[in-house]
Amino acid sequence: MSYSYDYPHPAVTTDIVIFTIRQDQLKVLLIKRARPPFQGEWALPGGFVNLDESLEEGARRELEEETGVSGVYLEQLYTFGRPDRDPRERVITVAYYALIPTDTVEIRAASDAEGVSWFSLRELPELAFDHKEILALAHQRLVAKLDYSTIAFQFMPTSFTLSELQQVYELILGEELDKRYFRKRILSLGLVKETGKEKKAGAHRPAKLYRSIHPDRVDVIK
Amino acid sequence: MSYSYDYPHPAVTTDIVIFTIRQDQLKVLLIKRARPPFQGEWALPGGFVNLDESLEEGARRELEEETGVSGVYLEQLYTFGRPDRDPRERVITVAYYALIPTDTVEIRAASDAEGVSWFSLRELPELAFDHKEILALAHQRLVAKLDYSTIAFQFMPTSFTLSELQQVYELILGEELDKRYFRKRILSLGLVKETGKEKKAGAHRPAKLYRSIHPDRVDVIK
DNA sequence: GCAAAAGTGTTATCCCTACACCCATGA
DNA sequence: TCATGGGTGTAGGGATAACACTTTTGC
Numbered sequence: 001m002s003y004s005y006d007y008p009h010p011a012v013t014t015d016i017v018i019f020t021i022r023q024d025q026l027k028v029l030l031i032k033r034a035r036p037p038f039q040g041e042w043a044l045p046g047g048f049v050n051l052d053e054s055l056e057e058g059a060r061r062e063l064e065e066e067t068g069v070s071g072v073y074l075e076q077l078y079t080f081g082r083p084d085r086d087p088r089e090r091v092i093t094v095a096y097y098a099l100i101p102t103d104t105v106e107i108r109a110a111s112d113a114e115g116v117s118w119f120s121l122r123e124l125p126e127l128a129f130d131h132k133e134i135l136a137l138a139h140q141r142l143v144a145k146l147d148y149s150t151i152a153f154q155f156m157p158t159s160f161t162l163s164e165l166q167q168v169y170e171l172i173l174g175e176e177l178d179k180r181y182f183r184k185r186i187l188s189l190g191l192v193k194e195t196g197k198e199k200k201a202g203a204h205r206p207a208k209l210y211r212s213i214h215p216d217r218v219d220v221i222k
Numbered sequence: 223m224s225y226s227y228d229y230p231h232p233a234v235t236t237d238i239v240i241f242t243i244r245q246d247q248l249k250v251l252l253i254k255r256a257r258p259p260f261q262g263e264w265a266l267p268g269g270f271v272n273l274d275e276s277l278e279e280g281a282r283r284e285l286e287e288e289t290g291v292s293g294v295y296l297e298q299l300y301t302f303g304r305p306d307r308d309p310r311e312r313v314i315t316v317a318y319y320a321l322i323p324t325d326t327v328e329i330r331a332a333s334d335a336e337g338v339s340w341f342s343l344r345e346l347p348e349l350a351f352d353h354k355e356i357l358a359l360a361h362q363r364l365v366a367k368l369d370y371s372t373i374a375f376q377f378m379p380t381s382f383t384l385s386e387l388q389q390v391y392e393l394i395l396g397e398e399l400d401k402r403y404f405r406k407r408i409l410s411l412g413l414v415k416e417t418g419k420e421k422k423a424g425a426h427r428p429a430k431l432y433r434s435i436h437p438d439r440v441d442v443i444k
Numbered sequence: 445g446c447a448a449a450a451g452t453g454t455t456a457t458c459c460c461t462a463c464a465c466c467c468a469t470g471a
Numbered sequence: 472t473c474a475t476g477g478g479t480g481t482a483g484g485g486a487t488a489a490c491a492c493t494t495t496t497g498c
Binding site for chain 2: 001002003004005006007008009010011012048049051052053054055076078079081082083090092094
Protein backbone atom coordinates (compact mmCIF):
# COMPACT_ATOMS: atom_id res chain seq x y z
CA MET A 1 0.00 0.00 0.00
CA SER A 2 1.25 3.42 -0.87
CA TYR A 3 -0.08 6.94 -0.89
CA SER A 4 0.54 9.37 -3.72
CA TYR A 5 0.25 13.13 -3.99
CA ASP A 6 0.77 15.65 -6.77
CA TYR A 7 3.29 17.54 -4.72
CA PRO A 8 5.52 16.50 -1.82
CA HIS A 9 4.02 16.27 1.68
CA PRO A 10 5.89 16.31 4.96
CA ALA A 11 5.22 13.83 7.73
CA VAL A 12 3.54 15.27 10.81
CA THR A 13 4.09 13.98 14.32
CA THR A 14 3.20 15.02 17.83
CA ASP A 15 5.80 14.93 20.58
CA ILE A 16 4.83 15.31 24.21
CA VAL A 17 6.71 16.67 27.15
CA ILE A 18 5.13 14.85 30.08
CA PHE A 19 5.80 16.51 33.41
CA THR A 20 5.07 15.22 36.85
CA ILE A 21 6.37 15.65 40.34
CA ARG A 22 8.03 12.70 41.98
CA GLN A 23 10.49 12.47 44.83
CA ASP A 24 10.26 16.19 45.37
CA GLN A 25 11.50 16.87 41.87
CA LEU A 26 10.05 18.04 38.61
CA LYS A 27 10.41 15.09 36.26
CA VAL A 28 9.89 14.47 32.59
CA LEU A 29 9.15 11.19 30.82
CA LEU A 30 11.62 9.98 28.21
CA ILE A 31 11.77 6.83 26.15
CA LYS A 32 14.78 5.04 24.82
CA ARG A 33 14.58 4.76 21.06
CA ALA A 34 14.50 1.17 19.88
CA ARG A 35 15.17 1.94 16.22
CA PRO A 36 17.24 4.29 14.10
CA PRO A 37 17.64 7.15 13.80
CA PHE A 38 19.14 7.93 17.18
CA GLN A 39 18.75 4.28 18.23
CA GLY A 40 19.51 3.84 21.90
CA GLU A 41 19.18 7.54 22.67
CA TRP A 42 16.53 9.08 24.86
CA ALA A 43 13.69 11.01 23.25
CA LEU A 44 10.32 12.53 23.97
CA PRO A 45 7.38 10.20 23.43
CA GLY A 46 5.53 10.91 20.22
CA GLY A 47 4.44 9.57 16.91
CA PHE A 48 2.71 10.18 13.63
CA VAL A 49 -0.64 11.88 13.48
CA ASN A 50 -3.38 9.74 11.98
CA LEU A 51 -5.32 11.37 9.18
CA ASP A 52 -8.65 10.98 10.95
CA GLU A 53 -7.65 12.43 14.31
CA SER A 54 -7.01 15.98 15.42
CA LEU A 55 -3.59 17.02 16.63
CA GLU A 56 -4.70 16.98 20.24
CA GLU A 57 -6.30 13.57 19.81
CA GLY A 58 -3.03 12.31 18.38
CA ALA A 59 -1.12 13.71 21.33
CA ARG A 60 -3.56 12.17 23.81
CA ARG A 61 -3.30 8.84 22.07
CA GLU A 62 0.49 8.91 22.32
CA LEU A 63 0.25 9.99 25.92
CA GLU A 64 -2.03 7.12 26.78
CA GLU A 65 0.12 4.62 24.87
CA GLU A 66 3.23 5.62 26.77
CA THR A 67 1.80 6.14 30.22
CA GLY A 68 -1.68 4.63 30.35
CA VAL A 69 -2.86 8.02 31.59
CA SER A 70 -5.82 9.91 30.15
CA GLY A 71 -7.82 12.95 31.06
CA VAL A 72 -4.90 15.06 32.18
CA TYR A 73 -3.95 18.60 31.28
CA LEU A 74 -2.53 18.88 27.78
CA GLU A 75 -1.60 22.04 25.93
CA GLN A 76 -0.09 22.71 22.55
CA LEU A 77 3.39 24.13 22.95
CA TYR A 78 4.92 24.98 19.59
CA THR A 79 5.48 23.50 16.16
CA PHE A 80 9.01 22.59 15.12
CA GLY A 81 9.80 22.19 11.47
CA ARG A 82 13.45 22.67 10.59
CA PRO A 83 13.87 20.87 7.27
CA ASP A 84 16.73 18.71 8.57
CA ARG A 85 15.41 17.90 12.01
CA ASP A 86 14.80 14.28 11.05
CA PRO A 87 17.33 12.52 8.81
CA ARG A 88 14.73 10.21 7.23
CA GLU A 89 12.32 12.64 5.64
CA ARG A 90 10.81 16.05 6.28
CA VAL A 91 9.04 15.75 9.60
CA ILE A 92 7.12 18.56 11.23
CA THR A 93 6.27 18.00 14.85
CA VAL A 94 3.54 19.67 16.83
CA ALA A 95 4.81 19.61 20.40
CA TYR A 96 2.47 19.39 23.39
CA TYR A 97 3.10 19.28 27.08
CA ALA A 98 1.11 17.37 29.67
CA LEU A 99 0.95 17.63 33.44
CA ILE A 100 0.26 14.51 35.47
CA PRO A 101 -0.99 14.76 39.06
CA THR A 102 1.31 13.40 41.71
CA ASP A 103 -1.06 10.69 42.88
CA THR A 104 -1.77 9.09 39.52
CA VAL A 105 -1.26 5.47 40.39
CA GLU A 106 1.61 3.52 38.91
CA ILE A 107 2.01 4.70 35.43
CA ARG A 108 3.88 2.50 33.05
CA ALA A 109 7.08 4.42 33.21
CA ALA A 110 7.57 2.95 36.65
CA SER A 111 9.53 0.08 35.17
CA ASP A 112 12.85 1.33 34.02
CA ALA A 113 13.55 -1.85 32.16
CA GLU A 114 11.13 -1.13 29.33
CA GLY A 115 13.16 1.83 28.18
CA VAL A 116 10.75 4.35 29.63
CA SER A 117 11.87 6.46 32.53
CA TRP A 118 11.36 9.65 34.50
CA PHE A 119 14.24 12.11 34.50
CA SER A 120 14.81 15.09 36.71
CA LEU A 121 15.27 18.27 34.69
CA ARG A 122 18.61 18.64 36.42
CA GLU A 123 19.94 15.31 35.14
CA LEU A 124 18.86 15.06 31.57
CA PRO A 125 20.65 12.73 29.19
CA GLU A 126 21.49 13.68 25.63
CA LEU A 127 18.30 13.79 23.60
CA ALA A 128 17.50 12.72 20.06
CA PHE A 129 16.44 15.12 17.30
CA ASP A 130 15.76 18.67 18.54
CA HIS A 131 14.07 17.35 21.66
CA LYS A 132 16.36 19.25 23.99
CA GLU A 133 15.06 22.47 22.51
CA ILE A 134 11.45 21.31 22.79
CA LEU A 135 11.90 20.34 26.40
CA ALA A 136 13.55 23.63 27.26
CA LEU A 137 10.67 25.56 25.73
CA ALA A 138 8.11 23.46 27.61
CA HIS A 139 9.91 24.10 30.87
CA GLN A 140 10.04 27.80 30.16
CA ARG A 141 6.31 27.87 29.39
CA LEU A 142 5.51 26.00 32.57
CA VAL A 143 7.51 28.38 34.73
CA ALA A 144 5.95 31.40 33.05
CA LYS A 145 2.44 30.05 33.54
CA LEU A 146 2.94 29.52 37.25
CA ASP A 147 2.94 33.28 37.57
CA TYR A 148 -0.30 34.13 35.87
CA SER A 149 -2.42 31.00 35.94
CA THR A 150 -3.53 28.13 38.13
CA ILE A 151 -1.56 25.63 36.09
CA ALA A 152 0.19 24.25 39.17
CA PHE A 153 -3.12 22.88 40.38
CA GLN A 154 -2.90 20.35 37.55
CA PHE A 155 -0.10 18.59 39.39
CA MET A 156 -2.22 18.15 42.50
CA PRO A 157 -4.39 15.18 43.42
CA THR A 158 -8.12 15.73 43.90
CA SER A 159 -7.59 17.03 47.40
CA PHE A 160 -4.41 18.53 48.73
CA THR A 161 -3.08 20.72 51.49
CA LEU A 162 -1.83 24.24 50.96
CA SER A 163 1.63 23.19 52.06
CA GLU A 164 1.69 20.53 49.37
CA LEU A 165 0.65 23.10 46.79
CA GLN A 166 3.33 25.47 48.01
CA GLN A 167 5.94 22.75 47.66
CA VAL A 168 4.97 22.30 44.02
CA TYR A 169 5.43 26.00 43.36
CA GLU A 170 8.76 26.01 45.14
CA LEU A 171 10.02 23.00 43.25
CA ILE A 172 9.18 24.42 39.86
CA LEU A 173 10.37 27.93 40.61
CA GLY A 174 13.45 26.71 42.44
CA GLU A 175 13.01 29.20 45.26
CA GLU A 176 11.31 29.36 48.63
CA LEU A 177 8.10 31.30 49.09
CA ASP A 178 6.68 33.05 52.14
CA LYS A 179 4.11 30.74 53.72
CA ARG A 180 1.71 33.41 54.93
CA TYR A 181 1.72 35.35 51.70
CA PHE A 182 1.35 32.22 49.62
CA ARG A 183 -1.72 31.11 51.58
CA LYS A 184 -3.34 34.52 51.50
CA ARG A 185 -2.81 34.79 47.79
CA ILE A 186 -4.11 31.34 46.90
CA LEU A 187 -7.17 31.68 49.13
CA SER A 188 -7.92 35.17 47.84
CA LEU A 189 -8.25 33.78 44.31
CA GLY A 190 -11.34 31.93 45.46
CA LEU A 191 -10.41 28.99 43.26
CA VAL A 192 -9.96 26.35 45.97
CA LYS A 193 -12.35 25.37 48.69
CA GLU A 194 -12.02 23.38 51.89
CA THR A 195 -13.17 19.79 51.70
CA GLY A 196 -13.87 19.72 55.43
CA LYS A 197 -11.41 16.88 55.80
CA GLU A 198 -7.92 16.89 57.17
CA LYS A 199 -4.72 15.13 56.35
CA LYS A 200 -2.84 13.59 59.27
CA ALA A 201 0.76 13.07 58.41
CA GLY A 202 2.76 12.31 61.50
CA ALA A 203 3.51 13.89 64.79
CA HIS A 204 2.13 17.33 64.11
CA ARG A 205 -1.06 19.26 63.61
CA PRO A 206 -3.24 17.90 60.77
CA ALA A 207 -3.57 20.04 57.64
CA LYS A 208 -6.85 21.08 56.08
CA LEU A 209 -7.53 19.52 52.70
CA TYR A 210 -8.65 21.69 49.80
CA ARG A 211 -9.79 21.00 46.30
CA SER A 212 -9.85 22.99 43.10
CA ILE A 213 -13.14 24.59 42.09
CA HIS A 214 -12.40 23.96 38.40
CA PRO A 215 -10.23 20.86 38.37
CA ASP A 216 -10.50 20.64 34.58
CA ARG A 217 -9.63 24.21 33.85
CA VAL A 218 -6.58 26.43 34.09
CA ASP A 219 -7.64 29.94 35.05
CA VAL A 220 -5.69 33.04 34.21
CA ILE A 221 -5.14 35.07 37.35
CA LYS A 222 -3.84 38.46 38.49
CA MET B 223 5.14 13.96 -11.34
CA SER B 224 3.85 12.40 -8.18
CA TYR B 225 5.13 11.71 -4.70
CA SER B 226 4.51 8.45 -2.88
CA TYR B 227 4.75 7.43 0.75
CA ASP B 228 4.21 4.19 2.66
CA TYR B 229 1.60 5.78 4.87
CA PRO B 230 -0.67 8.80 4.39
CA HIS B 231 0.75 12.29 4.87
CA PRO B 232 -1.18 15.46 5.52
CA ALA B 233 -0.55 18.67 3.66
CA VAL B 234 1.05 21.44 5.70
CA THR B 235 0.44 25.12 5.12
CA THR B 236 1.23 28.36 6.84
CA ASP B 237 -1.43 31.03 7.23
CA ILE B 238 -0.55 34.53 8.33
CA VAL B 239 -2.51 37.12 10.22
CA ILE B 240 -0.98 40.38 9.03
CA PHE B 241 -1.76 43.31 11.28
CA THR B 242 -1.10 46.95 10.69
CA ILE B 243 -2.50 50.27 11.80
CA ARG B 244 -4.16 52.44 9.19
CA GLN B 245 -6.68 55.20 9.48
CA ASP B 246 -6.52 55.00 13.25
CA GLN B 247 -7.67 51.42 13.21
CA LEU B 248 -6.15 48.02 13.74
CA LYS B 249 -6.41 46.28 10.38
CA VAL B 250 -5.80 42.82 9.05
CA LEU B 251 -4.98 41.74 5.52
CA LEU B 252 -7.36 39.35 3.77
CA ILE B 253 -7.41 37.95 0.28
CA LYS B 254 -10.38 36.94 -1.79
CA ARG B 255 -10.10 33.31 -2.81
CA ALA B 256 -9.92 32.86 -6.57
CA ARG B 257 -10.50 29.11 -6.52
CA PRO B 258 -12.56 26.53 -4.67
CA PRO B 259 -12.99 25.67 -1.93
CA PHE B 260 -14.56 28.83 -0.54
CA GLN B 261 -14.16 30.55 -3.90
CA GLY B 262 -14.99 34.22 -3.63
CA GLU B 263 -14.74 34.26 0.15
CA TRP B 264 -12.16 36.16 2.15
CA ALA B 265 -9.33 34.26 3.77
CA LEU B 266 -6.00 34.74 5.47
CA PRO B 267 -3.01 34.71 3.13
CA GLY B 268 -1.09 31.48 3.24
CA GLY B 269 0.13 28.53 1.29
CA PHE B 270 1.90 25.22 1.29
CA VAL B 271 5.23 24.80 2.99
CA ASN B 272 8.02 23.79 0.66
CA LEU B 273 10.01 20.77 1.75
CA ASP B 274 13.30 22.62 1.80
CA GLU B 275 12.21 25.62 3.84
CA SER B 276 11.48 26.00 7.53
CA LEU B 277 8.02 26.92 8.71
CA GLU B 278 9.06 30.49 9.39
CA GLU B 279 10.72 30.75 6.00
CA GLY B 280 7.50 29.56 4.41
CA ALA B 281 5.50 32.12 6.32
CA ARG B 282 7.92 34.91 5.34
CA ARG B 283 7.74 33.85 1.73
CA GLU B 284 3.94 34.02 1.76
CA LEU B 285 4.07 37.35 3.54
CA GLU B 286 6.36 38.78 0.92
CA GLU B 287 4.31 37.38 -1.94
CA GLU B 288 1.13 38.97 -0.64
CA THR B 289 2.47 42.28 0.58
CA GLY B 290 5.95 42.78 -0.81
CA VAL B 291 7.05 43.33 2.77
CA SER B 292 10.02 41.62 4.40
CA GLY B 293 11.97 41.97 7.59
CA VAL B 294 8.98 42.60 9.82
CA TYR B 295 8.01 41.01 13.10
CA LEU B 296 6.66 37.49 12.66
CA GLU B 297 5.73 35.05 15.39
CA GLN B 298 4.30 31.57 15.37
CA LEU B 299 0.80 31.60 16.79
CA TYR B 300 -0.69 28.12 16.93
CA THR B 301 -1.15 25.04 14.78
CA PHE B 302 -4.63 24.13 13.62
CA GLY B 303 -5.34 20.61 12.50
CA ARG B 304 -8.99 19.60 12.73
CA PRO B 305 -9.31 16.69 10.30
CA ASP B 306 -12.16 18.33 8.39
CA ARG B 307 -10.90 21.88 8.29
CA ASP B 308 -10.21 21.66 4.56
CA PRO B 309 -12.64 19.74 2.34
CA ARG B 310 -9.98 18.70 -0.17
CA GLU B 311 -7.58 16.72 1.94
CA ARG B 312 -6.13 16.70 5.42
CA VAL B 313 -4.42 20.05 5.83
CA ILE B 314 -2.59 21.13 8.94
CA THR B 315 -1.81 24.81 9.12
CA VAL B 316 0.84 26.48 11.20
CA ALA B 317 -0.50 29.97 11.83
CA TYR B 318 1.77 32.99 12.23
CA TYR B 319 1.07 36.62 12.84
CA ALA B 320 3.01 39.57 11.50
CA LEU B 321 3.08 43.23 12.48
CA ILE B 322 3.75 45.84 9.83
CA PRO B 323 4.90 49.34 10.78
CA THR B 324 2.54 52.15 9.93
CA ASP B 325 4.89 53.86 7.52
CA THR B 326 5.73 50.89 5.33
CA VAL B 327 5.23 52.42 1.96
CA GLU B 328 2.44 51.31 -0.32
CA ILE B 329 2.12 47.68 0.17
CA ARG B 330 0.34 45.73 -2.47
CA ALA B 331 -2.91 45.45 -0.61
CA ALA B 332 -3.45 49.10 -1.39
CA SER B 333 -5.32 48.17 -4.54
CA ASP B 334 -8.63 46.67 -3.60
CA ALA B 335 -9.21 45.47 -7.12
CA GLU B 336 -6.72 42.63 -6.87
CA GLY B 337 -8.79 40.90 -4.26
CA VAL B 338 -6.43 41.87 -1.45
CA SER B 339 -7.67 44.28 1.16
CA TRP B 340 -7.26 45.61 4.68
CA PHE B 341 -10.17 45.05 7.04
CA SER B 342 -10.83 46.62 10.39
CA LEU B 343 -11.27 44.02 13.09
CA ARG B 344 -14.66 45.57 13.75
CA GLU B 345 -15.91 44.95 10.22
CA LEU B 346 -14.76 41.52 9.27
CA PRO B 347 -16.43 39.60 6.47
CA GLU B 348 -17.20 35.90 6.71
CA LEU B 349 -13.97 33.97 6.46
CA ALA B 350 -13.08 30.74 4.74
CA PHE B 351 -11.99 27.58 6.60
CA ASP B 352 -11.40 28.11 10.33
CA HIS B 353 -9.75 31.45 9.68
CA LYS B 354 -12.12 33.34 11.95
CA GLU B 355 -10.83 31.28 14.84
CA ILE B 356 -7.20 31.85 13.82
CA LEU B 357 -7.73 35.58 13.56
CA ALA B 358 -9.44 35.73 16.95
CA LEU B 359 -6.55 33.92 18.59
CA ALA B 360 -4.00 36.23 16.95
CA HIS B 361 -5.88 39.27 18.17
CA GLN B 362 -6.05 37.85 21.67
CA ARG B 363 -2.30 37.15 21.65
CA LEU B 364 -1.54 40.66 20.44
CA VAL B 365 -3.63 42.27 23.17
CA ALA B 366 -2.07 40.07 25.83
CA LYS B 367 1.45 40.91 24.66
CA LEU B 368 0.87 44.64 24.85
CA ASP B 369 0.81 44.22 28.60
CA TYR B 370 4.08 42.48 29.16
CA SER B 371 6.24 43.20 26.14
CA THR B 372 7.32 45.93 23.76
CA ILE B 373 5.43 44.36 20.88
CA ALA B 374 3.61 47.61 20.10
CA PHE B 375 6.92 49.14 19.02
CA GLN B 376 6.78 46.84 16.00
CA PHE B 377 3.96 48.92 14.58
CA MET B 378 6.00 52.11 14.76
CA PRO B 379 8.17 53.62 12.05
CA THR B 380 11.88 54.07 12.74
CA SER B 381 11.26 57.25 14.68
CA PHE B 382 8.03 58.18 16.35
CA THR B 383 6.60 60.44 19.02
CA LEU B 384 5.36 59.22 22.37
CA SER B 385 1.88 60.43 21.50
CA GLU B 386 1.89 58.28 18.39
CA LEU B 387 2.97 55.29 20.42
CA GLN B 388 0.26 55.98 22.95
CA GLN B 389 -2.31 56.11 20.18
CA VAL B 390 -1.26 52.63 19.05
CA TYR B 391 -1.72 51.27 22.56
CA GLU B 392 -5.10 52.95 22.88
CA LEU B 393 -6.30 51.65 19.52
CA ILE B 394 -5.39 48.07 20.27
CA LEU B 395 -6.61 48.10 23.86
CA GLY B 396 -9.71 50.08 22.98
CA GLU B 397 -9.35 52.36 25.99
CA GLU B 398 -7.73 55.68 26.82
CA LEU B 399 -4.54 55.83 28.85
CA ASP B 400 -3.22 58.51 31.15
CA LYS B 401 -0.68 60.56 29.22
CA ARG B 402 1.69 61.28 32.10
CA TYR B 403 1.72 57.76 33.40
CA PHE B 404 2.17 56.34 29.92
CA ARG B 405 5.20 58.51 29.25
CA LYS B 406 6.77 57.83 32.61
CA ARG B 407 6.32 54.11 32.15
CA ILE B 408 7.68 53.94 28.60
CA LEU B 409 10.67 56.13 29.39
CA SER B 410 11.43 54.21 32.58
CA LEU B 411 11.87 51.04 30.54
CA GLY B 412 14.93 52.59 28.97
CA LEU B 413 14.07 50.98 25.65
CA VAL B 414 13.58 54.12 23.60
CA LYS B 415 15.92 57.04 23.16
CA GLU B 416 15.53 60.54 21.80
CA THR B 417 16.70 61.07 18.25
CA GLY B 418 17.28 64.77 18.89
CA LYS B 419 14.84 65.61 16.15
CA GLU B 420 11.31 66.87 16.37
CA LYS B 421 8.13 66.32 14.46
CA LYS B 422 6.18 69.41 13.48
CA ALA B 423 2.59 68.55 12.75
CA GLY B 424 0.53 71.68 12.54
CA ALA B 425 -0.37 74.56 14.73
CA HIS B 426 1.01 73.28 17.97
CA ARG B 427 4.17 72.52 19.82
CA PRO B 428 6.47 70.07 17.99
CA ALA B 429 6.91 66.62 19.53
CA LYS B 430 10.24 64.97 20.28
CA LEU B 431 11.03 61.97 18.11
CA TYR B 432 12.22 58.75 19.70
CA ARG B 433 13.45 55.46 18.39
CA SER B 434 13.58 51.96 19.73
CA ILE B 435 16.88 50.73 21.15
CA HIS B 436 16.23 47.22 19.82
CA PRO B 437 14.08 47.71 16.75
CA ASP B 438 14.46 44.04 15.83
CA ARG B 439 13.56 42.62 19.19
CA VAL B 440 10.49 42.36 21.36
CA ASP B 441 11.48 42.66 25.00
CA VAL B 442 9.53 41.19 27.86
CA ILE B 443 8.89 43.87 30.45
CA LYS B 444 7.58 44.29 33.99
C1' DG C 445 -4.01 86.00 20.32
C1' DC C 446 -6.03 81.72 19.89
C1' DA C 447 -6.46 76.91 18.98
C1' DA C 448 -4.20 72.57 19.36
C1' DA C 449 -1.25 69.05 20.86
C1' DA C 450 3.27 68.52 23.73
C1' DG C 451 5.12 68.19 27.91
C1' DT C 452 5.59 68.01 33.03
C1' DG C 453 5.06 66.67 39.40
C1' DT C 454 2.73 65.61 43.37
C1' DT C 455 -0.23 63.12 46.35
C1' DA C 456 -3.17 59.27 47.96
C1' DT C 457 -3.96 54.51 47.69
C1' DC C 458 -3.21 49.86 47.25
C1' DC C 459 -0.58 45.87 46.94
C1' DC C 460 3.38 43.31 48.00
C1' DT C 461 6.79 41.96 51.25
C1' DA C 462 8.90 40.84 55.39
C1' DC C 463 8.61 38.87 59.69
C1' DA C 464 7.59 35.45 64.61
C1' DC C 465 4.76 32.98 67.42
C1' DC C 466 1.00 29.68 68.88
C1' DC C 467 -1.55 25.23 67.66
C1' DA C 468 -2.56 20.33 67.25
C1' DT C 469 -0.78 16.01 67.02
C1' DG C 470 2.13 11.44 67.69
C1' DA C 471 5.67 9.45 69.89
C1' DT D 472 6.84 17.04 77.15
C1' DC D 473 8.96 17.59 73.06
C1' DA D 474 9.56 17.66 68.17
C1' DT D 475 7.18 18.55 63.94
C1' DG D 476 4.78 20.87 60.44
C1' DG D 477 0.08 23.71 60.35
C1' DG D 478 -1.77 27.93 60.77
C1' DT D 479 -2.30 33.09 61.53
C1' DG D 480 -1.79 39.36 61.46
C1' DT D 481 0.41 43.61 61.03
C1' DA D 482 3.32 47.40 59.71
C1' DG D 483 6.49 49.66 56.18
C1' DG D 484 7.80 50.59 51.50
C1' DG D 485 7.31 50.77 46.68
C1' DA D 486 4.63 50.82 42.77
C1' DT D 487 0.40 52.39 40.61
C1' DA D 488 -3.33 55.65 39.68
C1' DA D 489 -5.42 60.01 39.59
C1' DC D 490 -5.26 64.63 38.47
C1' DA D 491 -4.47 70.23 35.71
C1' DC D 492 -1.72 73.58 34.06
C1' DT D 493 2.15 75.61 31.14
C1' DT D 494 4.71 75.48 26.64
C1' DT D 495 5.40 75.93 21.75
C1' DT D 496 3.86 76.38 17.43
C1' DG D 497 0.92 77.85 12.92
C1' DC D 498 -2.50 80.53 11.38
